[in-house]
Amino acid sequence: MQAPAKASGLSGVKYIIAIASGKGGVGKSTTTANLALALQAQGMKVGVLDADIYGPSQGMMLGIPSGTRPQPVGDNGMKPVIVHGLQVMSISLMIDENTPMVWRGPMASGALQQLVTQTQWENLDFLLIDMPPGTGDIQLTLAQKVAVDGAVIVTTPQDIALLDAKRGIEMFRKVDIPVLGIVENMSTHICSQCGHEEHIFGAGGGERIARDYDTELLGCLPLTLEICQQADSGNPTVAADPDGAVSLIYGDIAKQLMSKVERQSGSAAKVPQINIVED
Template identity: 45%
Template sequence: MTATPATSSPADDVGMAHLGQIIAVASGKGGVGKSTVSTNLTLALAAQGAAVGLVDADLYGPSVPGMLGIVSGKAPTMSPAGKIIPAEAHGIKVMSMGMLTDDDKPAILRGPMVSKYLRMFILEVAWGKLDYLILDLPPGTGDTQLTLAQAFPLTGAIVVSTPQDVSLKIARRGIRMMEQVKVPILGIVENMSGFTCPSCNEVTHIFHQGGGAKIAASLGVPLLGAIPLDPAIVDCGDEGRPLVIAHPNAPASAVYRSIAAILSGRVQATVGVPTPFDWHWADDTSKPKPAAPTARAGSAADVPVTLDRRDGRTLVLRWQDGHDQQIDVRDLRLACRCAACVDEMSGRAVLDPATVPLNIEPTRIWSLGNYAIGVSFSDGHRSGIYTFGQLRGMVTVEVEDV
């Protein structure tokens, strides 16, 4: 049978605790060995006793099945609950477009279909109880990255680069993109950092030296590890037996295990209001639970710890730094920055305030990753994205004494 992409709505994101920590492996450009890093890192985490799943999120160029020896084009089976049963290889569970299509059949997908397949690969798969779900992203900062950052509460991202300057400069852009959508950067992995001669053990730095450490220091993020070149990586990928399985004593395998150990001790759950949520305004169904109190000096000003409502007209927010805020919901509608309300080129408002009813109310409010909320209003408008920074900057309504 052929799996079809699931329909998407904010409610689809509810109930993902079984996925554990969701970690994205990203790169600014192709050819840096990101999928090799993703695959070997996933196996290194599994070797520590963790239950790990791997999503090959590069829908146009899936390579993970080949690296793991998974047969392409063999339609997956479905569980009695209607979930896709993932492939298993070397103790990890895997989902990839390469499992749905033959090697020579391209995936021709427009943006909305990309989003639907990504949601299906994460939400409609019988993963079981995981400690980590690793997402092997395509290179760049396009639809896939934005979809995942908006739809799922990513624990963090690992950025893979090679030591040469051009790769590092592009990696910097990828890091900045993740920062804008509030995805924590767990660290940088410098791949292909040097070649160790198997005869004399002399290290030759083919692509310069120390670039990963420099960019990590300049951005204030950790360097998780520098993985040396190893000719066996190519053969292992072609044979479907990744390096950490086929050559566990290789220097590169030791680095993968070190990175896995670092992540195991460093990864933390996202602070702030627990996500995902899909809050129905009228009856408070699925209203987000408040986060544990963390207000203290130096706490983040753009991390909400409580979303509530004072009445049908007022959205209430409490921020991690202890600031309380109340926003009139009509002001929230007027502040929408979507393309239907603001001209994308000039930034000029095109929404006529006179067309917004005075008694407008939200119907639903849902989380968008770790950085924003989406709001559906009683006038039918639902395309706005309100970042936490934008919400914090809105004017607080005066509360009348009663």
């Protein structure tokens, strides 16, 4: 039996979480894929919506074979692709992988709306939305059209990444989407030869943001070659090494997210109102 849709929510989906970042290159898509698998390991039914219209990467990260297309349903519906036990939808499943998305903002927003409204999710506990970096059209479209339960901000310890992460937090708060917490990627570098651990991008940045913005640091992930190689091979860390130290960190973050959304689920879902104010 399908889960009922919330106000501007999605039929078949219980909780919707946006995974976002203020800038690119901080590991947001890698975090999305591994958190989805970590939630699944906790017994949840999980879906992933790749909302990065211009640079979709979930197809590659989750090992979806090139040329895979979603199965059409009825006149304008489609079923998500199943991979690693996850239900997955991405613009990359509609186009050739080498085709650039040379679209203006309204076209990209329209494509996202079609992915959101036409995908027929089946009894999901969690839908993770892999957002594009920044605070533009796609983010506003999502906030207007979908009853998102919360957002996770992904950053690195670098000052410039932290500055952009702050903008991301402020954006979600302006559209009344609660920020569930911060994930700090590349927190430390662990030498593959000697095991020495070093804060090569700075230390404590994620914790400072969490404190300044009254949210939580959900977890810190190290910079390791294995995480990159596993994502590039289509077999993310939580699937490739479920009992490893990194997978345990993702598992702990997943448990925190489950607890947070369940605690706030008693409040009625509402569609955020966007107010544009001239400075």
